[in-house]
Amino acid sequence: MNRSFSWWLQLAVTLLTAAFLIVPAIQSILAGLTVSYFRGLSSGLTLKWITRVWELYADSIFLSLWLAVSCLVVTLVIGVPAAYALARNPGRLSRVLEEFISLPLAVPGLALALALLQLYGTVTGFRTSWTFILVGHVLYTLPFMVRSVLAVLMAMDFKTLEESAATLGATAPTRFWTIIVPNAMPGILAGALTVVTLSIGEFNLTWMLHTPYLKTLPVGLADSYASMRLEVASAYTLIFFVMIVPLLMAMQWATARAQRIAQ
Amino acid sequence: MTLTVKNTAKTFPDGTRALLPTDLTVGEGEILSLLGPSGCGKTTLLRIIAGLEQPDAGSRVFFGETDVTGLAVERRNVGMVFQSYALFPNMSVRANVGYGLKVRHVPKAERDRRVDEVLQLCRLADYADRPVQALSGGQQQRVALARAVAPRPKILLLDEPLSALDAALRDSLRDELAAMLRQFRITAVFVTHDQAEALAIADRIAVMSEGELQQVGAPEDLYHAPASAFVARFIGNAIPLTGERDNGALILKGGRLELAENSANKEVYVRAESIRLDPEGSLAGVVETAVFSGGHYRLAIRDVLSDGALLQAHHPGKTAPKSGDTVRLSISPSDLLYLSDQPSGPK
Amino acid sequence: MTSRTFVAACLVPLAAFTLAFLALPLVRLLQGSVETEAGWAIYLQILQKPRYLETLVNTVLVSLAVSVTALLISTVAGVFLARNRFFGRGLLLSILTLPLAFPGVVVGFMIILLGGRQGLFNQLLPGHVVFAYSLTGLFLGYLYFSIPRVLLTVMAAVEKLDPALEEAARTLGASPLRVVVDVILPGLAPSLVAAGAIAFATAMGAFGTAFTLATNIDVLPMVIYTEFTLSANIAMASALSVLLGLVTWVLLLAARSFTGTTVAAGG
Numbered sequence: 001m002n003r004s005f006s007w008w009l010q011l012a013v014t015l016l017t018a019a020f021l022i023v024p025a026i027q028s029i030l031a032g033l034t035v036s037y038f039r040g041l042s043s044g045l046t047l048k049w050i051t052r053v054w055e056l057y058a059d060s061i062f063l064s065l066w067l068a069v070s071c072l073v074v075t076l077v078i079g080v081p082a083a084y085a086l087a088r089n090p091g092r093l094s095r096v097l098e099e100f101i102s103l104p105l106a107v108p109g110l111a112l113a114l115a116l117l118q119l120y121g122t123v124t125g126f127r128t129s130w131t132f133i134l135v136g137h138v139l140y141t142l143p144f145m146v147r148s149v150l151a152v153l154m155a156m157d158f159k160t161l162e163e164s165a166a167t168l169g170a171t172a173p174t175r176f177w178t179i180i181v182p183n184a185m186p187g188i189l190a191g192a193l194t195v196v197t198l199s200i201g202e203f204n205l206t207w208m209l210h211t212p213y214l215k216t217l218p219v220g221l222a223d224s225y226a227s228m229r230l231e232v233a234s235a236y237t238l239i240f241f242v243m244i245v246p247l248l249m250a251m252q253w254a255t256a257r258a259q260r261i262a263q
Numbered sequence: 264m265t266l267t268v269k270n271t272a273k274t275f276p277d278g279t280r281a282l283l284p285t286d287l288t289v290g291e292g293e294i295l296s297l298l299g300p301s302g303c304g305k306t307t308l309l310r311i312i313a314g315l316e317q318p319d320a321g322s323r324v325f326f327g328e329t330d331v332t333g334l335a336v337e338r339r340n341v342g343m344v345f346q347s348y349a350l351f352p353n354m355s356v357r358a359n360v361g362y363g364l365k366v367r368h369v370p371k372a373e374r375d376r377r378v379d380e381v382l383q384l385c386r387l388a389d390y391a392d393r394p395v396q397a398l399s400g401g402q403q404q405r406v407a408l409a410r411a412v413a414p415r416p417k418i419l420l421l422d423e424p425l426s427a428l429d430a431a432l433r434d435s436l437r438d439e440l441a442a443m444l445r446q447f448r449i450t451a452v453f454v455t456h457d458q459a460e461a462l463a464i465a466d467r468i469a470v471m472s473e474g475e476l477q478q479v480g481a482p483e484d485l486y487h488a489p490a491s492a493f494v495a496r497f498i499g500n501a502i503p504l505t506g507e508r509d510n511g512a513l514i515l516k517g518g519r520l521e522l523a524e525n526s527a528n529k530e531v532y533v534r535a536e537s538i539r540l541d542p543e544g545s546l547a548g549v550v551e552t553a554v555f556s557g558g559h560y561r562l563a564i565r566d567v568l569s570d571g572a573l574l575q576a577h578h579p580g581k582t583a584p585k586s587g588d589t590v591r592l593s594i595s596p597s598d599l600l601y602l603s604d605q606p607s608g609p610k
Numbered sequence: 611m612t613s614r615t616f617v618a619a620c621l622v623p624l625a626a627f628t629l630a631f632l633a634l635p636l637v638r639l640l641q642g643s644v645e646t647e648a649g650w651a652i653y654l655q656i657l658q659k660p661r662y663l664e665t666l667v668n669t670v671l672v673s674l675a676v677s678v679t680a681l682l683i684s685t686v687a688g689v690f691l692a693r694n695r696f697f698g699r700g701l702l703l704s705i706l707t708l709p710l711a712f713p714g715v716v717v718g719f720m721i722i723l724l725g726g727r728q729g730l731f732n733q734l735l736p737g738h739v740v741f742a743y744s745l746t747g748l749f750l751g752y753l754y755f756s757i758p759r760v761l762l763t764v765m766a767a768v769e770k771l772d773p774a775l776e777e778a779a780r781t782l783g784a785s786p787l788r789v790v791v792d793v794i795l796p797g798l799a800p801s802l803v804a805a806g807a808i809a810f811a812t813a814m815g816a817f818g819t820a821f822t823l824a825t826n827i828d829v830l831p832m833v834i835y836t837e838f839t840l841s842a843n844i845a846m847a848s849a850l851s852v853l854l855g856l857v858t859w860v861l862l863l864a865a866r867s868f869t870g871t872t873v874a875a876g877g
């Protein structure tokens with residue numbers, strides 16, 4: 001086919017951009033698996049660095065997973081009923097509330113962390129516990145859960161479904177469990193995957209809220225970038241990729257599916 | 264169970280007076296149709312009966328002797344078929360139909376038995392385990408009905424249950440629905456804007472207009488003795504005849520039309536099926552169009568009415584005059600409708 | 611339980627959490643910013659002290675440069691990917707959206723791998739090519755996480771454009787370039803403005819990348835961090851946070867009222 005010059009130019013821009021994004025990621029994967037980054041691949045492949053990371057940072061990986069799961073549970077418990085209530089009362093007040101809980105998307109994590117630290121920094125038992133970090137993660141991920149569920153609810157005629165369940169004798173809580181939750185499932189799933197993905201990768205808030213005994217994966221990464229040799233930092237990054245990339249893909253798939261339904 | 268609505272009205276928060284104070288009684292096992300043009304308040308009245316809408320202060324709804332006005336919808340034990348059917352997309356046909364029994368904690372064995380029974384009655388047994396999205400419109404409509412009747416409601420409410428279907432299907436399902444409703448023997452209120460549906464299904468029809476009941480009665484009564492011009496127009500499409508009065512007759516552009524006695528000071532209406540082609544007829548007109556529609560021809564005739572409109576007539580013969588032919592017409596004085604100038608109001 | 615009380619009860623957890631961990635802390639932050647003798651005048655000081663003003667200007671300039679560059683690149687790539695089907699397109703798309711889930715620290719590390727002392731460029735090119743720890747490094751890092759966000763917004767907008775408009779322009783004899791200028795870009799304009807605002811606001815608040823690069827360029831989040839941890843100047847750190855938060859929030863609000871979308875932001 002006869003392509004124009006502009007077509008090739010666009011292709012070049014696209015490929016260069018992709019290279020810019022992927023080359024360092026490949027570098028880090030390779031560096032994490034080679035004996036010596038400086039001597040290159042010819043020095044041979046090894047799992048030494050990965051083992052090293054595991055010895056040094058396994059705790060941070062488990063803490064991140066634990067935080068992600070806890071964060072998911074909390075956002076489900078708070079977010080799904082809230083999305084339903086917001087959908088039931090689509091007034092000005094709901095818009096304001098939705099806007100307000102979405103603040104953590106707009107306001108930098110650093111500012112939020114400072115705010116939390118100033119108010120609760122002196123509550124020792126809370127300040128030093130993992131729940132303090134959890135609060136930060138929930139703050140940041142909750143709007144995604146609420147919006148995701150809200151979008152699916154608004155797209156279906158859930159009011160009539162609920163009314164028909166009511167005429168059949170279902171009370172409000174029964175209607176919520178048997179009609180709202182199952183039908184909002186695509187939105188809940190998309191929201192859940194987003195929450196887990198974002199929680200595992202969250203750094204800005206966590207860096208300010210964490211204590212020396214409570215390091216999450218990204219905090220550990222920052223630590224390794226500053227103080228470990230490049231191969232260890234790379235191996236750690238590789239582990240992070242292995243965790244986050246499938247999650248990201250699942251999240252994108254679920255979000256696209258929920259959006260299809262929401263149309 | 265009889266249904267009584269007393270002094271029931273609804274004003275929406277935006278000020279819309281969707282329903283003016285209304286009294287209505289539906290007898291035990293009776294099928295009543297609420298008939299009226301779109302926006303006249305039918306759905307509003309139905310939703311008030313269901314408990315989905317809170318009526319204005321002073322309104323009263325009784326199921327039998329019980330005042331249910333303040334009772335929450337889920338405790339009224341009504342069955343409702345929604346205009347959009349509102350089938351639960353997350354459930355199979357069987358789960359939809361069994362939902363009302365399940366949330367009332369009917370034991371599983373009993374529930375299955377009753378669901379099977381209803382599925383059988385509604386000819387849905389073959390589709391029991393399908394997801395509801397996989398059904399045709401007509402089947403979905405039957406699922407909605409089956410779901411509404413499965414918990415054995417005291418009152419069955421149907422909001423334009425046929426309007427979501429395409430025209431061809433609608434006609435064939437109308438009689439089927441009528442037969443099924445009779446089978447259930449449940450007091451039922453059936454909302455529609457289609458007079459043919461109301462005539463085919465209802466024991467009695469309540470005609471509504473702009474939030475008010477115009478007339479309540481058997482289909483035949485409404486057809487033959489409409490209480491107001493609105494009812495006459497809405498049921499059977501009667502049109503007004505206007506002209507000079509001359510000694511018990513009406514002078515139209517197309518000739519002189521004899522009226523019945525006591526017709527002075529009353530408006531005169533006629534329906535297409537009351538007009539006959541008659542060589543001896545006193546009226547004359549020119550055929551504008553003649554359309555064959557199966558059982559009869561629909562003729563549109565000009566130069567009969569004084570206001571210049573076309574007169575519609577049904578001609579049952581095997582052949583029809585052609586466009587441009589001059590024809591003579593007669594209308595028996597007893598087939599004309601004589602209505603007071605003032606609409607008689609709620610009755 | 612009536613329907614009304616149940617719906618109200620559904621909001622209780624959210625209300626409690628938001629009040630305790632968002633509303634009150636933000637009030638405390640504002641309060642914390644005016645707790646010194648300076649009081650509200652601390653906000654004036656930001657504009658008067660050269661160190662803060664310079665930081666502010668730097669941050670805005672870098673963020674602006676990043677937004678414009680990201681818009682240019684992502685619009686070209688986005689329109690190209692949305693309008694062409696070819697082998698490997700899916701892979702390319704995955705690569706271009708991959709950094710969505712990378713926290714700022716990881717992005718910083720990516721830039722170090724490219725332009726750090728042991729970086730790719732320093733190894734491949736003769737001479738000492740190290741740019742990771744400079745303004746260039748910061749710029750590239752911000753670009754790295756901005757491109758995927760802008761790209762997704764652009765592609766979503768391209769997909770919503772009516773192809774019939776383009777075809778109509780073609781049949782009227784417009785060259786491909788004219789079609790882009792006359793039909794595609796005007797159609798994309800609202801999304802481009804919104805995506806630009808999102809990129810700008812994200813860059814303004816980005817912390818992890820600057821932190822990892824340990825750059826010698828002062829950007830607002832880094833200054834807030836050092837004011838808080840090293841100088842223990844809590845009031846100034848709070849005031850700068852309030853200012854930064856206000857700017858990014860207003861920007862994103864404006865962007866959203868433009869298109870009604872936001873792309874999930876990573877750290």
Ligand SMILES: Nc1ncnc2c1ncn2[C@@H]1O[C@H](COP(=O)(O)OP(=O)(O)O)[C@@H](O)[C@H]1O
Pocket residue numbers: 275276277279280281299300301302303304305306307308
């Ligand atoms: N929730 C509402 N708020 C305000 N007005 C309404 C509402 N629901 C219905 N209406 C108005 O009330 C009138 C009657 O509506 P409805 O009962 O739905 O009519 P029908 O079912 O006969 O078509 C209409 O004018 C409609 O616009």
Ligand SMILES: [Mg+2]
Pocket residue numbers: 302305306307
């Ligand atoms: Mg209606």
